Amino acid sequence: xxxxxxxxxxxxxxxxxxxxxxxxxxxxxxxxxxxxxxxxxxxxxxxxxxxxxxxxxxxxxxxxxxxxxxxxxxxxxxxxxxxxxxxxxxxxxxxxxxxxxxxxxxxxxxxxxxxxxxxxxxxxxxxxxxxxxxxxxxxxxxxxxxxxxxxxxxxxxxxxxxxxxxxxxxxxxxxxxxxxxxxxxxxxxxxxxxxxxxxxxxxxxxxxxxxxxxxxxxxxxxxxxxxxxxxxxxxxxxxxxxxxxxxxxxxxxxxxxxxx
Amino acid sequence: xxxxxxxxxxxxxxxxxxxxxxxxxxxxxxxxxxxxxxxxxxxxxxxxxxxxxxxxxxxxxxxxxxxxxxxxx
Numbered sequence: 001x002x003x004x005x006x007x008x009x010x011x012x013x014x015x016x017x018x019x020x021x022x023x024x025x026x027x028x029x030x031x032x033x034x035x036x037x038x039x040x041x042x043x044x045x046x047x048x049x050x051x052x053x054x055x056x057x058x059x060x061x062x063x064x065x066x067x068x069x070x071x072x073x074x075x076x077x078x079x080x081x082x083x084x085x086x087x088x089x090x091x092x093x094x095x096x097x098x099x100x101x102x103x104x105x106x107x108x109x110x111x112x113x114x115x116x117x118x119x120x121x122x123x124x125x126x127x128x129x130x131x132x133x134x135x136x137x138x139x140x141x142x143x144x145x146x147x148x149x150x151x152x153x154x155x156x157x158x159x160x161x162x163x164x165x166x167x168x169x170x171x172x173x174x175x176x177x178x179x180x181x182x183x184x185x186x187x188x189x190x191x192x193x194x195x196x197x198x199x200x201x202x203x204x205x206x207x208x209x210x211x212x213x214x215x216x217x218x219x220x221x222x223x224x225x226x227x228x229x230x231x232x233x234x235x236x237x238x239x240x241x242x243x244x245x246x247x248x249x250x251x252x253x254x255x256x257x258x259x260x
Numbered sequence: 261x262x263x264x265x266x267x268x269x270x271x272x273x274x275x276x277x278x279x280x281x282x283x284x285x286x287x288x289x290x291x292x293x294x295x296x297x298x299x300x301x302x303x304x305x306x307x308x309x310x311x312x313x314x315x316x317x318x319x320x321x322x323x324x325x326x327x328x329x330x331x332x333x
Contacts (some may be wrong), residue, residue: 001284004287050273053280074280086288098285174288208276242272248279 002029002038002084003046004076005059008067009099011035018210020106021052026059031088034095034200037063038084041171047074060246064217070095070101071246079081098251104142105195106217106244110227112182113238114209175201179209186211189233193219193226212249 003021006247008028012035016026028035037059046052056074063069078084088095098138183199190197196214215223224241231239 047283049275053273054275056280057276066274071280071284073282073284073286078287084287091273103267107279109279111271112274172274240271245279245286248283251283 001041001044001077002081002207003041004072004078004084005037005039005056006063006064007095008035008037008090008097009033009069009096009103010067012068013063016059016062019055019062020054026062029084029088031085032092034088034092034099036084036088037069038078038081040078041156044075044077048074052251057246064106064246068099068101068245070098070251072249073248098104102214102247102250104217105214105247105250107219107240107247107249108194108213108215108243109245110213111208111209111210111240115236115254116239148195148196162241172201186213186230186235189230190223190226193223196250214247214250215244217244 003024005020005026010028010154011030011033012028015028015035018025020026021041024039026037026039026043029038035179039059060069060071069071078087139237153257155257178197179201183197186199187194187197190213194213194215198212202208220243227241231237
């Protein structure tokens with residue numbers, strides 16, 4: 001079995017001795033003008049441990065020193081080189097476009113949370129001009145039980161459920177609106193220091209927003225400086241950053257490769 | 261990389277896991293993807309595994325289908 005780390009913009013690259021999982025060599029499987037970076041796996045599965053995931057990332061970072069790289073999702077295993085090559089050749093045009101897009105780029109991850117423990121920027125009440133803030137955690141109460149309505153009259157389970165769902169939907173909309181405002185604020189602040197930005201609401205009840213920034217590799221230090229200035233200019237936000245990473249978040253619609 | 265902005269190790273690991281496990285290019289065909297030592301799904305079925313949650317749904321479905329076949333057999 002072959003473990004696949006990523007796709008590079010060259011038909012070959014220098015073997016990374018011992019850099020792969022279980023100390024395996026990372027080699028190129030050529031497919032036209034592209035190549036997949038692979039290493040042999042004794043088994044057909046791999047565990048997602050701290051070590052193995054970091055190994056995956058470190059292989060990509062090593063390749064990114066000299067090539068544009070499309071990172072594959074962790075755990076991608078192919079039965080043999082021929083199958084892998086066929087898959088890449090089938091999607092070569094889209095892959096080349098994606099490689100052009102991320103050449104020389106890295107991803108910086110940001111987590112942005114308001115200091116008061118909420119996560120929203122001031123949101124406009126839909127249908128009116130009044131500005132209001134919405135608490136992050138909704139007061140949903142127990143589903144399926146009778147709840148008192150605003151005037152003290154008991155409501156049935158169905159009504160309570162629907163109201164809870166409506167509140168959840170409104171909360172999600174508020175979160176999304178806040179995310180759009182944060183995205184606009186970040187774009188305005190960073191301006192030319194980043195190429196692309198994605199602002200997402202984390203799943204579940206996790207507070208804050210998850211931001212992915214596509215930055216030129218030689219501009220990372222400058223980006224860090226601008227980020228520090230953003231923190232000073234907007235003390236209401238707590239911003240944590242990690243990276244640089246391979247550009248996982250900036251794959252296009254050609255992210256799904258199929259053999260046929 | 262010339263500059264590493266990673267601060268807290270656990271935070272960096274969390275961000276890496278979010279990306280490596282949920283994002284990036286997905287290769288599908290005749291491949292097996294595993295997570296935490298457990299086969300997620302045989303991608304030869306042409307079903308894309310997007311996340312661990314999705315994987316669990318498919319596993320539960322497979323178990324229930326296998327159970328029904330056993331009962332009916």
